């Protein structure tokens with residue numbers, strides 16, 4: 016029997032009513048699959064709007080803890096923390112300070128008994144005065160000299176109470192260096208979410224304003240991936256798995272859904288995708304002008320990311336999406 020053809024085949028039959036559509040829907044996004052990025056800064060009672068990301072804020076530790084309660088009540092899976100330190104220096108020492116800003120936020124969340132999975136970004140760009148993701152030697156970001164600092168940062172964050180560390184500096188060998196350091200600190204249970212396929216993307220623009228982390232000179236193309244490459248992403252992901260990564264990330268999300276899909280087909284590891292600042296702000300700006308529907312476009316975007324193969328979606332829409340989805 017050949018497969019039926021029109022007029023026997025009528026795909027519209029299953030689209031006729033909302034109930035039929037719900038019954039045959041292939042992808043369902045739940046709030047528990049979302050991670051909500053938050054920016055933490057010094058002070059108390061602070062909720063400072065981020066101009067480049069309308070609806071997002073830089074929070075002091077106390078405000079963050081109270082927001083985290085609402086985020087947990089919405090059923091969201093967890094947080095990804097980014098820090099704005101009091102001071103910056105050439106090596107980014109604020110990243111691994113025992114009383115660093117993210118360390119304090121993580122400790123406060125644990126003290127408050129937050130049920131959220133607390134993920135911390137492990138990178139130096141928010142903490143270096145030059146804005147690069149590692150130490151600069153002879154005008155270049157020195158890979159091997161940076162590894163030790165990233166490892167120190169991951170250990171410090173784990174000691175503070177972070178549940179998952181997420182290295183995003185795109186240094187070769189960073190996952191192995193962090194795994195060894197965590198194990199040596201008797202923390203074999205801490206998983207690594209590797210920003211494995213992280214592209215040198217213009218979509219990070221609004222984040223760099225939010226986190227004050229733009230490089231003062233040059234760019235990140237010498238360490239983040241070249242956007243035209245997809246096969247290379249699979250090599251990055253295989254390398255990170257071999258180094259001990261527990262979960263892998265593709266970032267940004269929508270412009271790289273092909274990479275996400277290929278990873279889903281070839282790898283068994285859990286996959287995260289980061290719907291980044293520029294992706295968020297484009298929707299926010301167009302919706303402000305009345306050109307698109309914020310809720311519909313956000314949900315369609317996030318569902319597409321899940322459909323392409325993401326198990327976990329990191330998004331600035333997490334709170335709104337969780338409310339819309341339940």
Ligand code: PBG
Pocket residue numbers: 136138140148183184218219220221222223228235290291292293
């Ligand atoms: C740190 C880091 C960046 C983002 C996440 N971690 C900035 C960058 O690499 O320049 C971007 C996230 C976003 O745009 O939402 N290296």
